[in-house]
Amino acid sequence: MDWMQLIIRTNKDQADFISEVLMGLDALSITFSDSFDDAIFEPPVGETPLWQDTTISALFNVDVEQTHVQMMLKQTCNIEQSSFELLKNCIWEDECKKYFHKMQFGKNIWIFPSWEDASTLSKEAVIIDMDSGLAFGTGTHQTTDLCLQYLDQNPPKDLTVIDYGTGTGVLAIAAAKLGAKEVIAIDNDPQAVLVTTNNIQTNYVDSKITVLHSDEEGELNQVDLLIANILANPLVGLCEHFSRRIKSGGKIVLSGIFQDQVEVILDTYGHYFSTLSVKQKGDWCCVDGIRK
Template sequence: MPWLQLKLTANRSGTASIEYALMKIGAVSVTLEDNADQPILEPALGETPLWDQVKITGLFDANIDTAAIATSLQQRLSQPLTHLQWEQLEDKDWEREWMSNFHPICCGERLWICPSWCAPPQPTKVNILLDPGLAFGTGTHPTTFLCMQWLDKQLLDDLELIDYGCGSGILGIAALKLGARRVIGVDIDPQALIATADNAQRNQLADNAMPVFLPDNAPEASADIVLANILAGPLAELAPILTNLTRPGGKLCLSGILDVQAQAVMDAYAKDFDFEPIAQKEEWVRLVGRKIR
């Protein structure tokens, strides 16, 4: 199905009214992007920050009257609009487009992440067959790659793990295929639990190898290793929970953290963990600590 995109720019204060007006006049979606290379590293809980200068894109059916839409939009707004730009969006099978750009990834000496629709390039290695669905975690992001790289080097035989924020299930499934006895997956998103269960089945794991739970329903049992690839803010807030879930002498592997946030996250766990040197890929880091009490 062909589409048209209406692109315009606005300052922070005018963005909400333009977004609302676009939806009222028939846009099927509205996208907001930074228009001035202004980074927003991580919002606080409950915040939805915007850039000072925002690029706004409204998506419309290609059969609409563009002149009428532009007039209707202007009539709904108090400020005059300039530099309206219409573009035709190429008609593609976007699912196939995404699939064509997800390739097998080597994450160490043993581990490979392979799209479920591809043959593993090295069948004798430990291959994770993955279809993330709507959940986060394909291995292409530095945070996931850093965690997979760490797991590749661990002796996991007969250990129990918790994957807190399991997303697609990629970390827990990797741990099981590397010898772990059991992994508990936890996520706040029901879609992630579905994706994890599907990927566990796709990798021919036993039905009870990786049970998944929403946080309120998760068992309170501790584990030899706790994995959490989330974001710095939630990781700091979850410190009491993740600490209690890690057995004395056990390991905690944290990622989803920018290099400038690493010290703040370590400080939240400092009294209970000794941390190894920080591992970094691009601007992202991985923290690994051993529980000392």
């Protein structure tokens, strides 16, 4: 089925009201995005911030009366400029294949989507079968990349591991395929728990990995390595919790940290961890250290 998409550029003060009007005009879905592609990370609790210059994309049935919708917007919201464009039907799974390809991390770790052939790689290659999906963490973001680089350089052979904020389970799977004895993958998003469970089965490592929702975490045995690829504010709040989860001499890897947030992480985790070091890719940083 084809759709008509209406694009409106406005400001954050009008965005909510315009969306209500659009819903009254039978819009099927509404999306807010920044007009200048500026992402918002870690908004305050209970707030849903918008950008000063906000673009609204509204989806309508293909036979929508475009003139009527634009006239109503002009009358009720003082919208002078809006444009409709035809959104052709396509197989979205095939569209994803155009942009998600095999990726290498360090010397040996590879992420392969199911539609690409991994048979040409060497015996030493650690292959993770992973398609793009709803949960975060398929290696395309710098934060995941930094964690995979760490695992490639420090294979957790015979170690116990926690992957906290597992997303798709990519780091848990990498740890298992690099020789970890036991891995616990934890996330507070039920969708992530489901995706991770499916991905570890696809990669035949379900005998090594236990997947838990954070509400089910309870009391776990201390581990040799804890990886947390989330964001800086949660990392600060979870510092003591993570410290209790790691054996003395065990290691921690923290990612999802902007460059200007590194000092806060170092100050917070310096009470419990020594030899903290920082690696950076783009605007993002990864911190690792050893439990005192």
